[in-house]
Amino acid sequence: MTPNIYIPIDRRHAMARGGTLPERTTGAALFADISGFTPLTTALLKELGLKRGPEELTHQLNIIYDALIDEVHRYGGTVIGFAGDAITCWFDKDDGRRSISCGLALQQAMEQFKSVKTAGGSIISLAIKVAVSIGAVRRFLVGIPDVSYKDVLAGSTIDRMAAGEGYAEKGDVIAAPEVVAQIGDMLEIAEFRMNEQGEKFAVVTGMTETASAMPWGDEPTLSEEQLTPWVLRPIYERMTHGQEQFVAEIRPATALFMKFSGIDYDNDAKAREKLDTYIQWVQSLVHRYEGTLIQLTLGDKGSFIYTAFGAPIAHEDDSIRALSMALDLLSPPAEIDFIDPVQIGISQGRMRAGPYGGSARVTYGVLGDEVNMSARLMGKAKPGQVLVSEFSHQSSRHVFDWDVPVSMLVKGKVEPITVYRLLGKVEQSQYQLQGMQYTMPMVGRQAELTLIEEKIEHRLWRSMSVLRHTNELFDVGVCMASVFQYCP
DSSP states (O other): OOGGGGSOHHHHHHHHTTOOOOSEEEEEEEEEEEEOHHHHHHHHHHHHHHHHHHHHHHHHHHHHHHHHHHHHHHTTOEEEEEETTEEEEEEETOOSHHHHHHHHHHHHHHGGGSEEEOTTSOEEEOEEEEEEEEEEEEEEEESOTTTOOEEEEESHHHHHHHHHHTTOOTTOEEEOHHHHHHHGGGEEEEEEEEOTTOOEEEEEEEESSOOOOOOOOSOOOOOHHHHGGGSOHHHHHHHHTTOGGGSOEEEEEEEEEEEEOOOOTTTOTTHHHHHHHHHHHHHHHHHHTTOEEEEEEOOTTOEEEEEEESSSSEETTHHHHHHHHHHHHTSOOGGGTTSOOOEEEEEEEEEEEEEESOSSOOEEEEESHHHHHHHHHHHHSOTTOEEEEHHHHHTTTTTEEEOOOEEEOOTTOSSOEEEEEEEEEOTTOOOOOOOEEESSOOOSOHHHHHHHHHHHHHHHHHOOOOOOOOHHHHSOOOOOHHHHTOOO
16 A cells, blocks of 8 residues: 555646646536445454454455446546545546446446355445536645645535435436436436426436546656645554554544535635635644544535544543534634534544555545444534534533533434533633543553453453553553443
């Protein structure tokens, strides 16, 4: 694995030529969402444990993403970004033929993964759904170079792609109405699905003639100076020191999802400057609290930022850091008066952290049920509110002021959950943020490490014992509250 695969392939080629990519362009946007990774993760952790499980999961994910990304690149597309188990792709100057051909090829590639058998005999079903739209977009490169760049697409074409995904089911390739209007005579359409406005989204099952392949050719060579702004510093250091095999891991972390709006990506000539100003300010907060900005997604009806605390850098007080940053996010500086009041959701728990994506395109991700929970709490929050899960509240309740807890139904949960609204910090609190605990896996004292891994697995899967490792054992002093759901 090399650092250049953290960069979209079209931008890699442009950088190698000493050029850049246009901010405004036209083409096709493709969204591909894979389902089945959550049960696969659960099965592998139960069968192989917290050490071998993530390693095997990464191996399986990379095989699947390799097959999919190869098809995207074969048709001249580029993977702009990852969002959980999904990828957003761009096909420049495409009228829909290459992107729809690619979507059908993605479905064909997934056939081999319909039933995945794990080492323990579990059978996991995987599937993919695809949505395609065409039109004009704006492509922004934003962020602090010393922290990390973000390459994102914006505009109504991306919103149309997202709308199409809402009508897709497993195994579908959905073409937005503008795609049908452009190349409808080439499409084999099984049915139409209509929205409230009467627009018809087509379920495409084939083409009278698929597009020709447009492979990218040889991988360009980039300098270290070009690469470093694209890869998180701890990850870059691990990769360049030959330690990438340690990156995939299960660890406690806190997820912060934030929705923001106030920028017209289609029509505002200063949209890039405004977005860059805002993202750099957010990154400065993330850097101050030593979190990681994982994901930036743009949309006219709301844009989203996902920040993780606890991976790849961990602290004993990651939940407090997330909550402290959330309060700062509610009050941007005067020069950022164009951003509307934000909505924030925070949750914490055990998550899978590490790179995924395969050999041609990769990202660093922090994934898990509590990431989804933080996104759902964000969706429930009103503008200017921070909603927090019960466990995140329990781990930091004495440092902050809270509103009265409420019961709330959220997607994915059968029973209502208890949610807390963050109001501010306790005035008399003199709490000081704790120092960094670790960025690398522990080394040495193998017997003790083996013992603690066994205890963790015993607790997680049999709910019998609780273990806390302290300074006396590892000279680290990290309370594994998020793993054990317990901290004395």
